[in-house]
Amino acid sequence: MxxxxxxxxxxxxxxxxxxxxxxxxxxxxxxxxxxxxxxxxxxxxxxxxxxxxxxxxxxxxxxxxxxxxxxxxxxxxxxxxxxxxxxxxxxxxxxxxxxxxxxxxxxxxxxxxxxxxxxxxxxxxxxxxxxxxxxxxxxxxxxxxxxxxxxxxxxxxxxxxxxxxxxxxxxxxxxxxxxxxxxxxxxxxxxxxxxxxxxxxxxxxxxxxxxxxxxxxxxxxxxxxxxxxxxxxxxxxxxxxxxxxxxxxxxxxxxxxxxxxxxxxxxxxxxxxxxxxxxxxFMGAAPRIFEKAHSRIVMMQAAEGGAKEKIFNKAFEVGIKVDKLKLEGKSVPFMLNLQHGLFDKLVFSKVRARFGGRVRFFISGSAALNSEIAEFFHAAGILILEGYGMTENSAGATVNHPSRYKIGSVGHALPGSEVKIGENDEVMLRGPHIMAGYHNLPEETAKTLTSDGWLHTGDKGSLDADGFLTITGRIKDLFKTSGGKYVAPTAIESKFKAICPYTSQFLVFGSERNFVVALITLDPDAMAAWAEENGMAGKSYTEIVTSDAVKTMVGGYVDELNSRLNRWETIKKWEILDHDLTIESGELTPSMKVKRNVVEGNNKARIDAFYS
CATH class of the missing domain: 3.40.50.980 (Rossmann fold)
Incomplete structure (x- = not known):
């Protein structure tokens, strides 16, 4: 079907x-x-x-x-x-x-x-x-x-x-x-x-x-x-x-x-x-840019502490509540609207000013954007329109529209093109944007393009009643535990990035194993700021991220993540790597996607040790 x-x-x-x-x-x-x-x-x-x-x-x-x-x-x-x-x-x-x-x-x-x-x-x-x-x-x-x-x-x-x-x-x-x-x-x-x-x-x-x-x-x-x-x-x-x-x-x-x-x-x-x-x-960006900006803003307010942090937190509580009402087509109560206007002057306008103050919207693509981060910016008056596509379809297949969007989805098919869900919930595309094939690779081309012009994307997704597409991960990245439960690692990884403002990468493993584990890298800029606040200024990145204090701090965020997951998805063991992933190391692509197999190969002994 x-x-x-x-x-x-x-x-x-x-x-x-x-x-x-x-x-x-x-x-x-x-x-x-x-x-x-x-x-x-x-x-x-x-x-x-x-x-x-x-x-x-x-x-x-x-x-x-x-x-x-x-x-x-x-x-x-x-x-x-x-x-x-x-x-x-x-x-x-x-x-x-x-x-x-x-x-x-x-x-x-x-x-x-x-x-x-x-x-x-x-x-x-x-x-x-x-x-x-x-x-x-x-x-x-x-x-x-x-x-x-x-x-x-x-x-x-x-x-x-x-x-x-x-x-x-x-x-x-x-x-x-x-x-x-x-x-x-x-x-x-x-x-x-x-x-x-x-x-x-x-x-x-x-x-x-x-x-x-x-x-x-x-x-x-x-x-x-x-x-x-x-x-x-x-x-x-x-x-x-x-x-x-x-x-x-x-x-x-x-x-x-x-x-x-x-x-x-x-x-x-x-x-x-x-x-x-x-x-x-407007500006196009990969989700990592929004993750870093979100982390920087949240950490700056946490460092301020006191009344300023309380105002900041209350502002976003109100902003998200107002957004929810508006997106549901409901009216905003007078007092709540008044509060929102005050917080817009005190907090949200300053967030918008960081990006120049004129942004009508951002376009996010190349990887999944966490919904909580999108909602955070939306509450501040910054609309992030998530889109979807791949090189094989000239980048753009679907995108949300400024007047018609659903946070968490990647929008509708571009006019004049088609999207359908094929076997194993695979997203398939057809239209004038589809590639002519792979250069000098006729067999690879035949595997990817059907005779009637549909492109196999390798992505798993779903369409709702309104035609909005949601991507749930790469089919090849989904894994099954030894207990027979399926796990979508990218969904878990995205949740952690929204919870922990210090995260650079969070990678989940557990294929054919009896529980799920994670490797974590922390953002160097965020950790330098953390070190200043926690008596570790001047220490090296490796010293900071391998310290007991950081392990305890990160452990709290992992516990919070686990409270939001199904039992079989919870992270039973984890470790912080002593280095961040980089393009130069070959662990990230130039478009900032993680080469999961390279990271897994480089850390095979570490991952195996989780289960020994």
């Missing part, structure tokens, strides 16, 4: 029949429509520089012509090995306009995997951020026979294999002098089903797989957001997400469709500071 979601309410899906043919034309049309308006702003030292759509259009034309002058042919791949920055977007738009296909590589990817991705994709040109990324390419140059030229943003040029972005623009200027109008002509020749992007999934096991995404997929994604009237030209996005990830890329598609401006800075440690300066109206 399968249950199928209806189309997103109130939206005519026929727009799919009239999509702009490709990303390049979508960009050129945006330049023509919004020429003098701001397109991007980006940091230069301590200041922010701003550029209009016309300025971006002029530069992209030169860079695209530069690629054409290097002999780039239709659908040939061009790699970008860089963090999120304005130049990344310029490079991607130039590749689109030259009819190439962008191959994305995270800057944190090691040299071997970088060489594998660029070799497997047969990339002809590579944009490399700096000398660190250039060194990876030089180390494996013999394995990259297709790479004819490297274009660097900040690195050292050699006048031969490695040139600068300005050098590419000059090549383009010279090419345009002899081939006037070639970029627009090339752009308008691109068919909707031509390859636009090759994104290699960082994966939690084995070699990364190249996901083939077409021009129509990105155009559809942006247009599906635009027709919902969620975002407009007067919005301002703050973009920090990795552009090598589909979540970051789909936000660029939305910008081309809707015409808003974007402030770009990929430095994760600067997110909150940048929000206060930029004052965005």
């Amino acid at each position: 399968t249950a199928q979601a209806s189309q997103a309410p109130n939206f005519d899906p026929s727009f799919v029949d009239n999509l702009t043919p490709n990303v390049a034309v979508q960009f050129l049309d945006r330049v023509a429509t919004s020429g003098s308006k701001e397109a991007f702003r980006y940091p230069r030292g301590e200041a922010w520089e701003s550029v209009t759509w016309s300025q971006v259009g002029d530069l992209v034309e030169k860079l695209a012509a530069g690629l054409l002058s290097l002999g780039l042919q239709s659908e040939q791949r061009v790699g970008i090995v860089s963090g999120t920055r304005y130049e990344w977007i310029l490079a991607d738009l130039a590749i689109m306009c030259a009819a190439g296909a962008t191959t994305t590589v995270y800057p944190s990817t090691n040299s071997e995997d970088t060489a594998y991705i660029l070799g497997d994709s047969e990339s002809k040109v590579v944009f490399a951020e700096d000398d660190e990324q250039i060194a990876k390419l030089k180390e494996h140059k013999a394995e990259l026979p297709h790479v004819g030229k490297v274009v660097t943003f900040d690195g050292t040029v050699d006048g031969d294999w490695v040139i600068g972005l300005d050098d590419l623009a000059k090549l383009g200027e010279a090419y345009l002098a002899d081939h006037a109008g070639v970029v627009e002509e090339t752009a308008r020749s691109i068919a909707p089903d031509q390859l636009a992007t090759l994104i290699y999934t960082s994966g939690t096991t084995g070699r990364p797989k190249g996901v083939r995404l077409l021009h129509r997929s990105w155009v559809y994604e942006g247009t599906a957001i635009q027709v919902q009237d969620i975002l407009h030209e007067d919005d301002l996005q703050f973009l920090w997400l990795p552009m090598a990830h589909s979540f970051g890329k789909v936000l660029l598609s939305a910008q081309l469709a809707c015409g808003f401006a974007t402030a770009v800075d990929g430095r994760v440690e600067k997110i909150v500071d940048n929000c206060a300066i930029v004052k965005p109206t």
